[in-house]
Amino acid sequence: MTKDQVTLKDVEAASKRLAGVVHKTPLESSHIFSEMAGYEVLLKLENMQRTGSFKVRGASNCIQTLTKEQQAHGVIAASAGNHAQGVALGAQAAGIKATIVMPEGAPLAKVEATKGYGAEVVLKGGVYDEASAEAVRLQKETGATLVHAFDDPAVIAGQGTIGLEILEQCPDIRSIVVPIGGGGLLAGIATAVKSVAPHVKVYGVQASGAPAMYLSKHAGKWVETPEAQTIADGIAVKSPGKITFDLIQKYVDDIFVVKDDDIAATILLMMERVKMISEGAGAIGLAAMLHGNIPHADKTAAVISGGNIDVNMISRIIENGLVKSGRRIKLLTHLTDRPGELRRFVSYIEEYKANIVYVYHEHAGRNLPIGQTQVEMDLETRDHAHAEILVAALRRAGYRVELL
Structure with a gap:
């Protein structure tokens, strides 16, 4: 694995390391969402993954690549919640110490779940980027290895295993729609998919209130935003990855944005129509498909990246959704x-x-x-x-x- 690049071989190696560590999550066709979108919609259910999110893939792969000396100093990470749980579980499995810095507004359920996997949790800052700065500071003090939430080759390769699974589960898949925060999930999936099946379209989706990678892709250069405000807390990132940006520029066909109202409506639809819980970041790809952003193509998969939503947020989404629907x-x-x-x-x-x-x-x-x-x-x-x-x-x- 090179310093600033991820290849298909890296993703395949990650897939072997993760065998028995993560679940091969279902890829299910959805009749109701296919009718609504006007083409066949499949759901890649990473909300059914261990820790309730895809993040355990990249975190565990990264930790398994560390030397014994690095593991002895433990690991540290910054996360709004899902990467936190992935690192905590990966560290617990490896028998090493994990410290996780989370934004002060991180959902309580994610904070408690992270502690439940044995990690020490530090709350700092209002958004991910501020928590990340604190993690970097603590890393210099302790000598622990920083497991970045998205801008790390081993993490990106681990997330890319989802792409290999989708191709295996549906060889005639036409396009894949992926949530974006810092870009690790999209970069990994796009690298894997385009290397094996370059004809398959790979699209990214961001919240309109946190569009850094969307702006970067369309500007042709790395762009950060002054703020990141969205109900999809898992992708509320002001500064996207630089490694991920390069991979996304190379492999991703296009990026779209959706509004928070569309994300909330999709979360509510998933609960009502298919009895499925998704967090905001998990629902955003499907939201783009249902609200006309994504080019129509039969056999399009939406990556439902996680299901760790705070119960108070569920309550607000339900109330808001009932009002908006009359x-x-x-x-x-x-x-x-x-x-x-x-x-x-x-x-x-x-x-x-x-x-x-x-x-x-x-x-x-x-x-x-x-x-x-x-x-x-x-x-x-x-x-x-x-x-x-x-x-x-x-x-x-x-x-x-x-x-x-």
């Missing part, structure tokens, strides 16, 4: 303060088959006229059309209804 509305109205008025108002809700989730009935307030009450309700409705019919009926009945 299945949850919040309304405000005023009633005459006399017996039976609230029941009369609720009768319309009942007539139009909406379900009351929450109701707050206020009789006195700073801006509330004497003789009136204020009612705030959260309602479950079937869709936007149902919600509009209900609101129109309430207004025809004389109620001044405001949607919040």
Whole structure:
């Protein structure tokens, strides 16, 4: 393996090292998503990998290439969560010490899981790049080997084993869609796939709020961004890899971006329609396919890179998704303060088959006229059309209804 390049031989060697260490995850055709996209969609389910993410591949491969002397000093890494767990598990298997620096806002589930694999966790900075700077500082103090989250040849080669698996599982695959943060996953897969089957298209996808590699690819030079804001915390990277950039420039056909709203909607769709949990970074490739970014081609695989999503984020995504789909509305109205008025108002809700989730009935307030009450309700409705019919009926009945 050369210092700044990864080859097919490196990926094949990683595949041998990882046999028995990682799972060969399923590649499944999805009927429902194929119908929605208009072409056959396959899902490479790395959310079913050990630690719930593809990251264990690159981390374990890197650790297995260390000398005995390097292993004696332990390893250190920076991660928003998934690479942390991969390094922690790889270090635990090798019987060496691991220190992981994570952003202060890293999901609690990922922090606790990393500790559960025996690693020492240090919380530092608001985003990955700040955690990475702290990891570099600690590495110089301790002499531990830094296992980079993406810009390391051994890590890239380990991630590339996914590409070999996809080609083995579906020899007539037409294209592969891969999430991007720093680019290790995309660089590894593209290197492997293009070396074996150069006709297969390889596309990358980034969040529009963290588009560093997208900008780099389209500018033809390495670009970093001043911030990285996205619900897909696993790919919130301001400075993409330089080794990965070179490989992506050489092997990747194109890169696209998607909005956080599309990512959230896809996470919700995966839960509802295929009973599958994905984190934001894991869902982004499928989000691009469902929202028209990716060129249509039968047998296109989306790499579902991880499923380690914080339960609080799931709750917010569900609530937001229900509102955006018209299945949850919040309304405000005023009633005459006399017996039976609230029941009369609720009768319309009942007539139009909406379900009351929450109701707050206020009789006195700073801006509330004497003789009136204020009612705030959260309602479950079937869709936007149902919600509009209900609101129109309430207004025809004389109620001044405001949607919040």
